[in-house]
Amino acid sequence: MSVRILYFASLADRAGCSEECVDSPASTANSIYEEARLRHGFAFGIESLRVAVNGAFVSWDSAVSDGDEVVFIPPVSGG
Amino acid sequence: MSVRILYFASLADRAGCSEECVDSPASTANSIYEEARLRHGFAFGIESLRVAVNGAFVSWDSAVSDGDEVVFIPPVSGG
Amino acid sequence: MILFRLSEFAIDIEADRRAIDHPAAGAVVAFEGRVRDHNDGRSVHALDYQAYERLAESQGERVVRAAVVRFGLHRAVAVHRVGSLVIGDVAVWVGVSASHRDAAFDACRWIIDQIKADVPIWKNEHYADGDSGWLHPDGSPTSDLPE
Amino acid sequence: MILFRLSEFAIDIEADRRAIDHPAAGAVVAFEGRVRDHNDGRSVHALDYQAYERLAESQGERVVRAAVVRFGLHRAVAVHRVGSLVIGDVAVWVGVSASHRDAAFDACRWIIDQIKADVPIWKNEHYADGDSGWLHPDGSPTSDLPE
Numbered sequence: 001m002s003v004r005i006l007y008f009a010s011l012a013d014r015a016g017c018s019e020e021c022v023d024s025p026a027s028t029a030n031s032i033y034e035e036a037r038l039r040h041g042f043a044f045g046i047e048s049l050r051v052a053v054n055g056a057f058v059s060w061d062s063a064v065s066d067g068d069e070v071v072f073i074p075p076v077s078g079g
Numbered sequence: 080m081s082v083r084i085l086y087f088a089s090l091a092d093r094a095g096c097s098e099e100c101v102d103s104p105a106s107t108a109n110s111i112y113e114e115a116r117l118r119h120g121f122a123f124g125i126e127s128l129r130v131a132v133n134g135a136f137v138s139w140d141s142a143v144s145d146g147d148e149v150v151f152i153p154p155v156s157g158g
Numbered sequence: 159m160i161l162f163r164l165s166e167f168a169i170d171i172e173a174d175r176r177a178i179d180h181p182a183a184g185a186v187v188a189f190e191g192r193v194r195d196h197n198d199g200r201s202v203h204a205l206d207y208q209a210y211e212r213l214a215e216s217q218g219e220r221v222v223r224a225a226v227v228r229f230g231l232h233r234a235v236a237v238h239r240v241g242s243l244v245i246g247d248v249a250v251w252v253g254v255s256a257s258h259r260d261a262a263f264d265a266c267r268w269i270i271d272q273i274k275a276d277v278p279i280w281k282n283e284h285y286a287d288g289d290s291g292w293l294h295p296d297g298s299p300t301s302d303l304p305e
Numbered sequence: 306m307i308l309f310r311l312s313e314f315a316i317d318i319e320a321d322r323r324a325i326d327h328p329a330a331g332a333v334v335a336f337e338g339r340v341r342d343h344n345d346g347r348s349v350h351a352l353d354y355q356a357y358e359r360l361a362e363s364q365g366e367r368v369v370r371a372a373v374v375r376f377g378l379h380r381a382v383a384v385h386r387v388g389s390l391v392i393g394d395v396a397v398w399v400g401v402s403a404s405h406r407d408a409a410f411d412a413c414r415w416i417i418d419q420i421k422a423d424v425p426i427w428k429n430e431h432y433a434d435g436d437s438g439w440l441h442p443d444g445s446p447t448s449d450l451p452e
Contacts (some may be wrong), residue, residue, distance in 0.1 A: 009427035009439040055359040075441035078426030079338050088280035090293040103259040154294035157279030184341040194331040
């Protein structure tokens, strides 16, 4: 399964990129994040993040399908 | 003693004028108002009004002197 | 600098808005009180504001200056119209700048509340049915109060 | 009609202000969040905002529409900048109109609070000392968090 991950703010700094396509056996948002965390050394645990799939917030145990856009949302600081 | 009284809003409507100079034996704001109330038939009792002498709010028992400007302030409705 | 003024003419919101800019201000809150087309279920087509100018100016100034101290504002300005207004006209404008939004919202709200409570300005509403009346804060006209 | 948008360019406050006019509106409240010259005791000289645009737009729209219903507003608009900003620039503008000031103040405050809590936009502050960092809501940069 291949998913497209977008990174923003400090996650993009840490990953050194704003986007990547990954082939993974992982099938939930949670497991996709844990793989990315290992790969890039992210500081955030999932308790500090939210996750969006295809442009909508979802729960961490949501299933992720081939071709999905997955985004980990660190605490926001707009305004 | 002569004082200058200014009327605003519904007091001016009732008095039929916005200003008058009155010669009066009255020596407090309260007694000046009671005279004016009798003269013009104002509905307001002093509990519904405030009074200003020479451009500053004062208490109803304040002394009024010859030449003072006395203004009875009905409930305001600015804004 | 004068922080509160009465105006016989339309309020120049853009100029007053610029007057409250400050490099340390992270939050600007502005309130406009406008003449609306109804009040208490009656259709309004115009109104007049009358002020006891001398006292309104000193009380208004006192209110805005008190807000600057109380809420730690960078800048604050308030302007109130007098004279004849029509639907949509800005009757009162209050603008404040502060480092943070808590202070800016609270101060702006406090200023307009104080102006409405303590500054000697009165509103005479002209209704679509030809009637009119001076308003007092409970919202009811007083020109027809019993004697 | 779109009630929330992201803007790469300076926000035209006067145009957005006019968009919330309504003949039944007695109260208009507008909030501007501006780039200020300091944060947490550090001197700031510029900043960038980054958004996950797709989700920011849908979340922002949801927030403003929810406020219209919840507070009975006549009109509401919110705009958030993305890209590079300097001191004094308007980062976010929220304007609402309502019949009465209670609803207008409460709604404007609620919208900005919701945007700050739920809309995926992030701020990167550039400090006078050359350092910079992405901010998260406790106000502290996270780029140097322990791994």
